[in-house]
Amino acid sequence: MNEREKNASIAYILSQSPLKPRPARARAAGMLRAIGLRYIFWDTGYSLFFAAVTLAAVTALFLAAPGEYRYSAAVAVAPLLFLLTSAFAETSERADGLYELKQTCRYTIRQIAALRVLCYSVAGAAFTAVVAAAGAKDGYEFISLFPLCLSALFACAALSLAAMRFLRGKWGGAAFLAAWAFVSAALPFSLGERWETLLGGTPAAISAVIAVTGAAALAVQLSKMLSEADKYAAA
């Protein structure tokens, strides 16, 4: 029996067993209960502070952006709360010398990072609503802009988790932040009005479908990060 057949047999036996592996949702809830929010965000104060300062500066720029580019500006700014908080936290976690140690604990640092991402996504969604409300002229435009902003947020979150899973160096989080910021800036600057027209002309229903797909991709990434210990070596 080769390794593949052995794993398939084990998976089959487990699927027939009354003791099935816990789904990621239950794992996340269990972790939240056991660790508590205080320790999930323990010693992330500096990174959150720098994220808040950067975000305040970018938000000020967004509010000063010309009205004819409000879709482009809103979509670029919407994922920033999530992006800055998660990238700063991950980079500082990697640099503080405890990353490997925390990877050997019952709840690994990657699982804790996944929980943080979940919390940042919830905060990011709230921030997105504020950005969409500030960028929209009226209620109709809000309905069209909000799902677009959510799509950007969830796409950013899902890709950021994928980067966290596969980039092993200290600067993986920061590299993703830089890449996303470059692409978000490059699109409106290079395409100009065409980008604004494309975003403004996207029907709300299509934006909503993209947002839901993004949320599903984020859920898949979160689930993988919470449960697949054997795929991600830290060193």
Add this chain to the structure above:
Amino acid sequence: MLLLNNVTKKYGKFTALEDITLEFSGGVYALLAPNGAGKTTLIKMLTTLIFPTKGEILWNGDGITGLDAAYRDLLGYLPQDFGYYKNHSPRDFLLYMSAVKCLGRDTAKRRTDELLETVGLSDVRDKKMRKFSGGMIQRVGIAQAMLNDPKILILDEPTAGLDPKERVRFRNLISSLSKDRIVILSTHIVSDIETIANSVIMFKDHKLFVNDAPAAICRTLAGKIYESDGAVPPGSLVLTERQEGGRTVTRFACESGCPAEARQAEPNLEDVFLTVFRDGQDDCLGVA
């Protein structure tokens, strides 16, 4: 029992460890080899930080990767570069690590206070760690490794950078913590392990070279270690030199033909280490 079965670790084309088979069943095991020999690679595999390219690591017959959190529950680990939170007290830090190790709140408080007592840091338990000495930080490190009362305690170069007094203190601490558990200690400082290790594991050329009790390893050089304040015979291996009564006494390993004025000495682990890991010479002394 922790078992490594024909474990190989490669990084691209570079082989860090090749075909290692080892069994750990209880007591202190010392990994003794020069820097770059593969000690840290082995430790990272044992702590699931990296995975073998070939072979398997089993705990009581089950693969450690599959055991996942159940295996990590058995593990206490002090890494080589132990980072710590400068702005927190050791008590806060240990309570945080207890939460990550999933200890209940009451257990966490009790274990934290017990361990701070054990490592002699009770009087500074609420002081920020930024002013702690290297030895004190290492003691915080061993305390966090012991929080979950691990069955497997893994210490990577725990005495590097410590002054002699702290090193002795740390050795005694490790010795006292080694009952009913596997302690795997990596070091290149021979004196750290001579007295406390039940078994010494040496790697050479990224392969397992020897795994035996210190006394048995030393016996491989019995009758081959000499000391002399005169000339050292050609072909012998100079190990150490020391000053004694204004004369330079040379300790050397010699297979045969030693001068009559040289006196035979009891081989120690340092002799073995220097003989095995000498630069650019083949082993002519039959160690291991």
